[in-house]
Structures are given as C-alpha cells and as structure tokens.
Amino acid sequence: MxxxxxxxxxxxxxxxxxxxxxxxxxxxxxxxxxxxxxxxxxxxxxxxxxxxxxxxxxxxxxxxxxxxxxxxxxxxxxxxxxxxxxxxxxxxxxxxxxxxxxxxxxxxxxxxxxxxxxxxxxxxxxxxxxxxxxxxxxxxxxxxxxxxxxxxxxxxxxxxxxxxxxxxxxxxxxxxxxxxxxxxxxxxxxxxxxxxxxxxxxxTAQCDPSFTVENIDFGTRGLLVSNYDTTAIVKPRCTNTTPYQLGLNNGLNASGSTRRMKSAAGNHVSYELYRDSGYSQRWGNTQGSDTVAGTGTGSAQNVTIYGRVAPQPTPRAGAYSDTVTVTIYY
Missing domain, CATH: 2.60.40.1090 (Fimbrial-type adhesion domain)
Structure with a gap:
C-alpha cells in the first residue's frame, strides 16, 4: 500500500x-x-x-x-x-x-x-x-x-x-x-x-527632365522694320529648396553668338532671347553668368523667355525656324 x-x-x-x-x-x-x-x-x-x-x-x-x-x-x-x-x-x-x-x-x-x-x-x-x-x-x-x-x-x-x-x-x-x-x-x-x-x-535633389517648354512663335510678319516681340513659358520642376539654373544654347543655325532662324531655301532671320522684359539681358548657357537662377518648390514654376526679332534686311518670304535646347543645371 x-x-x-x-x-x-x-x-x-x-x-x-x-x-x-x-x-x-x-x-x-x-x-x-x-x-x-x-x-x-x-x-x-x-x-x-x-x-x-x-x-x-x-x-x-x-x-x-x-x-x-x-x-x-x-x-x-x-x-x-x-x-x-x-x-x-x-x-x-x-x-x-x-x-x-x-x-x-x-x-x-x-x-x-x-x-x-x-x-x-x-x-x-x-x-x-x-x-x-x-x-x-x-x-x-x-x-x-x-x-x-x-x-x-x-x-x-x-x-x-x-x-x-x-x-x-x-x-x-x-x-x-x-x-x-x-x-x-x-x-x-x-x-x-x-x-x-x-x-x-x-x-535626393533633382529636377524633372520632362519639364514643359512652350514654342516661341513670332507670328507672320511683313517687312522687318521694327521690333517684333513675343514670350514663351518654360516650366522647370525641381525638388523643394534645390537651387537650379536654366540655360539656353544658341540654337542650330547660329552665326557665332547670333541666333538665327532658317528657311528651307537656306535664308536666315536673326533673333534673340532674353531673361528680362526690357530685352537687355541676353539669355545664354554659361552658368552663373547669363542663365536664369531659381529655387525649386517641388511644383512646376513658370519662367518667361522673352523673344525679339530686331529690325534687319527682310529675306525672302517663307517659314523660318530654329531649335534651341533648354538645360537645367542643379
């Protein structure tokens, strides 16, 4: 037991x-x-x-x-x-x-x-x-x-x-x-x-490479005996607080530093692009010199390009054009 x-x-x-x-x-x-x-x-x-x-x-x-x-x-x-x-x-x-x-x-x-x-x-x-x-x-x-x-x-x-x-x-x-x-x-x-x-x-700091650029259209003109002015908008978008510069090259048909539009017949019309509404500050592609500076906000920003065709000998009638490259430096 x-x-x-x-x-x-x-x-x-x-x-x-x-x-x-x-x-x-x-x-x-x-x-x-x-x-x-x-x-x-x-x-x-x-x-x-x-x-x-x-x-x-x-x-x-x-x-x-x-x-x-x-x-x-x-x-x-x-x-x-x-x-x-x-x-x-x-x-x-x-x-x-x-x-x-x-x-x-x-x-x-x-x-x-x-x-x-x-x-x-x-x-x-x-x-x-x-x-x-x-x-x-x-x-x-x-x-x-x-x-x-x-x-x-x-x-x-x-x-x-x-x-x-x-x-x-x-x-x-x-x-x-x-x-x-x-x-x-x-x-x-x-x-x-x-x-x-x-x-x-x-x-990362960056600028959107697919920003919008309007074409510059001087319209249809007769004799080039006075200034013909127009504007276009470029819309860079860079990250918030990111400093940037916008540069414009001289285009495909420049003679030295003179920008020119060209017709199919090979004739030219000189024109210029400016940073200011007074058409006194040429817009170029040298950083810190003749570019336009800005600071990003994260949203697209409107920047105005001022274009002018100054008085000059009038070439033969036709359609004139040029291609200018816009570069964002940041």
Whole structure:
C-alpha cells in the first residue's frame, strides 16, 4: 500500500510547473533602409526581418509561449502612426510599416487600434535546455506624392518604449497546460524586451527632365522694320529648396553668338532671347553668368523667355525656324 500511495503522489505532481524551469524570449529587427527616394517617383517598398527566439532551461519540461510584438511611432514620429514619419532637421518624410505584403495593415501596438503582431510557440527540453525560433517580415513603404519633400538624410529611431516584446508562458512537466490567454496575462510566467531598429531614407535633389517648354512663335510678319516681340513659358520642376539654373544654347543655325532662324531655301532671320522684359539681358548657357537662377518648390514654376526679332534686311518670304535646347543645371 505504501508503494501505491507514493506512485499516485508522483503522478499527481507531473502536471505542475517545474520548480527549476525558466523560459526567456528575445527579438531583433534589422534596420529598415529605404535608400534613395525620389520626391517625384512612385512608392518605395522595402522589407526587413524580425527574428525571435525562446529558450527553456530545464529537464523533462515544456513551455507554451504567447508573444506580442509592438512597433510604436518612433522617437522622431511625433506620435503619429498613419502615416509615420522620418525627419531631416524639421522636415518630414512620410512612411509606414505594415504586417502584410499588400501594405494595408499598419503594424501598431497592443494599446492602439492598429494592433501588435501575435504568435505562439511550444518548446520542450529533455536534458538541460531547448530553443525555438521564428521570424516575421516587416513591410515598409515610402508613399509616392511627396513632391514638396526637402532633399536630405531622413531617419526615425525605434528604441526603448518605441518597440515592445511582451510574452506570457505556461511551463509544465509531462502533463499538459494550454497557451496563456494573452501576451499580458494567463500564464505562470512572463517576460518582456525590445528590438531596437532605425528607419532611414535619402531624399535626393533633382529636377524633372520632362519639364514643359512652350514654342516661341513670332507670328507672320511683313517687312522687318521694327521690333517684333513675343514670350514663351518654360516650366522647370525641381525638388523643394534645390537651387537650379536654366540655360539656353544658341540654337542650330547660329552665326557665332547670333541666333538665327532658317528657311528651307537656306535664308536666315536673326533673333534673340532674353531673361528680362526690357530685352537687355541676353539669355545664354554659361552658368552663373547669363542663365536664369531659381529655387525649386517641388511644383512646376513658370519662367518667361522673352523673344525679339530686331529690325534687319527682310529675306525672302517663307517659314523660318530654329531649335534651341533648354538645360537645367542643379
């Protein structure tokens, strides 16, 4: 009878938490580097990997663990989640982090409506210790349409309270216990940690190569005995705060520095292009000398070209034209 009593006591003890067991979990997330970002381009999408692992140190013990991973707004995020932001000085560049490849489910925290990411794992140790691991993909996006972004190096540091790993676990011997009810309660043990990382991007200075240039049309004229003036608009678009210069070459039919239009018969009409409405500042192609300077805003800007055909001997009637190249230097 004594042997039977002892055996029953041992069997009843098998479902209890082992006195010497210990479960611990940790996580790490690689930096999220968007690289060069064009304010005039499309979405920039990248991914990063969140790795996690749990270890139980015991003999003939198991642990069932429930883990939650929260990502906050970041130190430079001003508390915003939709969208998140990186900063370069006082300038923002917007981005976000998602749970899904479709980039529709924002990765948030346990305390906001976007929610953390949750998972479970089971570990069994026969002799000494055992570990289990897993990973999640974090999907990042810098959205298109940020045309007023200022060029510079942008970042947001996620450390301290801006990332959170919280877990609950149930440890047991050869019996069976379920998973804890949540990451914050329901287990016979718990733990927490963080997984610091940095989000970063480089907004590049640039000017849109497909800017609009109007043709210069002097109309139909008779004798060239007076000035014939006209204007046209060129619309450069450069990134916000980016300095630029607009240069005009002498065209295809110039004689020295004199611009000329040419007819099919090989005759010429001289003309000139100016930077000012007084027609006194010739528009050329030498940076810092006879170009037009501006500063980008991220939007197209109207710059006026002033054209003049001055009095000159009138050539034979016909259609006269020239091709001038507009160059943006930045």
């Amino acid at each position: 004594r042997r039977l009593a002892v055996l029953l006591l041992l069997l009843l003890g098998l479902g209890a938490r082992p006195a010497q067991a210990s479960t611990s979990c940790s996580a790490s997330l690689s930096d999220i580097n968007f690289g060069p970002v064009s304010p005039f381009g499309g979405n920039v999408d990248v991914t990063a990997t969140l790795n996690y692992s749990c270890t139980i140190t015991s003999i003939l013990s198991s642990s069932r663990v429930r883990l939650c991973f929260s990502i906050g707004a970041g130190a430079q995020g001003a508390g915003n989640f939709n969208p998140r932001q990186m900063t370069s000085g006082a300038n923002p560049l917007y981005f976000n982090l998602y749970k899904d490849s479709g980039r529709s489910l924002i990765w948030g925290t346990r305390s906001n409506s976007y929610g953390a990411v949750e998972t479970t794992m089971e570990i069994g140790a026969l002799l000494g210790s055992a570990s289990a691991s897993g990973s999640f993909t974090v999907y990042g996006r810098v959205p298109a349409g940020q045309t007023t972004a200022v060029p510079g190096s942008y970042s947001n540091a996620f450390s301290g309270s801006h990332t959170e790993l919280v877990y609950q676990y149930n440890e047991f011997l050869l019996g069976l216990l379920g998973y804890p009810a949540s990451c914050a309660s329901g287990g016979n043990g718990s733990g927490s940690g963080s997984f610091a990382f940095t989000a970063q991007a480089q907004a």
